Amino acid sequence: MKKLGVLTSGGDAPGMNAAIRAVVKAAHYHGFEAVGIRYGYQGLIDGDIQRLTISDVEDMADRGGTMLKTSRSSEFMREEGRKKAIQVLQNAGIDGLIVIGGEGSLKGAEKLRELGVSVIGIPATIDNDLAYTDYSIGFDTTLNTILDCIQKIKDTDFSHDKTAIVEVMGRYCGDLALYAALAGGGEIVSTPERKLDVDAICAKLHERIKSGKHNNLVIVTERMYDLQELQQYIETKLHIRVRTTSLGFIQRGGSPSAFDRVLASKMGVAAVELLVNGYAGHAVGLKENKIIYQNLAAINGEIADKQEPYQLLDMLLH
């Protein structure tokens, strides 16, 4: 291998820059040229490529977002788009590609592998919705941001005896809400994996109010409820004051946590090592605190076993 390309794709996640830095440093260590493809798969189709030197990535470990920019590309979802992308890789002489992104981006990487590209995936998404790895880059930072916001919301709830609904991101994965609740960030939690209907939420709130607890926090994953309707329903049914906060994009920004920086650094280096050692077509991951690799073709459809954290939740919130 001579020229290694790296791109970030899908939603940005804190720690993507630390991963780019690690990939570029490892590539140079092995004597390869490193290039960055800007704007994810769309930039690959458009040939938006820049050379990456060590000094380009030197101070990037602590920065949120992605220095390479990112996008969601509908053109890449189509075969003609992917064929254009392959042509660009060939014309640019890129013989190894590292894709840093979430579940959609790794599906895209698998499609490139099917077309003969030497590709490695690095999981980076705040949602933590990739079952083959315990953690994706960005999840820990976002979780900490959520807990910081919740702490602030709790101060005002306590002062007014208010009930709060806090909506967090996660797309169709409840990990951000679940782990925020495990860390003490909510008394009632509803996730896609364990959905509470509105009456179940009211019943739990009623029980807590009866026992003298008047400031309660309900944490929910996005896309599950019409928040205004949920708030009104609880207010009418329980005759209490409820206020709702959807945390939104504040969750995706910010400097990555130490955990995410270290994870991204380990994964970035491991991704290059996989290419060097002939393991193209895999994605790096973390299982039981060890860096692992998984076949890209096997990632799609893998379902995470969440029994343990939900049992813990039941124990802590009962």
Ligand SMILES: Nc1ncnc2c1ncn2[C@@H]1O[C@H](COP(=O)(O)OP(=O)(O)O)[C@@H](O)[C@H]1O
């Ligand atoms: N099934 C697929 N086949 C080919 N490309 C895909 C597929 N799913 C997603 N992609 C590509 O990956 C991009 C990012 O995926 P998306 O799901 O938006 O974000 P993330 O990778 O963060 O989960 C998409 O815009 C698309 O270009």
Ligand SMILES: O=P(O)(O)OC[C@H]1O[C@](O)(COP(=O)(O)O)[C@@H](O)[C@@H]1O
């Ligand atoms: O930035 P957009 O396109 O509005 O997407 C919002 C979605 O992106 C995320 O922040 C991250 O998701 P991905 O990592 O899959 O891109 C989700 O939590 C959220 O549902």
Ligand SMILES: [Mg+2]
């Ligand atoms: Mg995703």
